[in-house]
Amino acid sequence: MKALRVLVFWAMTAVVMVLVGCGGGGDSPLPPPQVTQGPSAVSVEVGNPATFSVTASGGEQMTYQWLRNGAEIAAATQASYTLAAPTLQDSGFGFSVRINSSTGTTTSAVAMLSVTAPPITIANQPQSVTSYSGVAVTLSVTASTSRGTLSYQTD
Incomplete structure (x- = not known):
């Protein structure tokens, strides 16, 4: 016995x-979501798309909400967000993403957006001209960018 x-x-x-x-x-609880990659800073020329992406783990049925300078961006609810045609005024904004699941919430680090003007190419420089006082002079230059033609004015 x-x-x-x-x-x-x-x-x-x-x-x-x-x-x-x-x-x-028994059922062990899942960890809260964690950012495993990104988002990273993005630098683009004016008008070119800027895409921010994040990879997360943990949690289940994760949802995403992208933020611009801390404010929610309407309909930006995927693991990546694309700003279709940023302008120079968008430069310096910070983008982050809040990730929610049934086990918790986390917010990514802020990734900065840098928007630059396209480089200007001068194809034909103005030529030197000698003139007398009171005589009209015409100078011309040909310039362009990858985004199209330029307009300019002299006084």
Whole structure:
């Protein structure tokens, strides 16, 4: 009888050790979402798309909400966000994403947007002209950018 009690004791101890080792045998809670990559800073020329992306783990059924300088961006609810045609006024804004799941919420680091003007190419420089006082002079230059023609004025 004593041997049977010792055997039962060891069997119960083994079951308890297995349950403790695997997290108790019940449903273990999932961790809250964590950002595993991005978003990263983006630099584009005026009018070219700027895309921010994030990769997250943990949690289940994660949802995303992108923020611009801390304010929610309407309909920006995917793992990536694209600003279709940024202007120079968009430069310096910070973009981040808030990730929600049933196990918690996390917000990514801020990624900065830099928007630059396209470089100007001068194809034909104005030529030097000698003139007398009161005589009209015409100077011309040809310039362009990757975004189209330029307009300019002299006084």
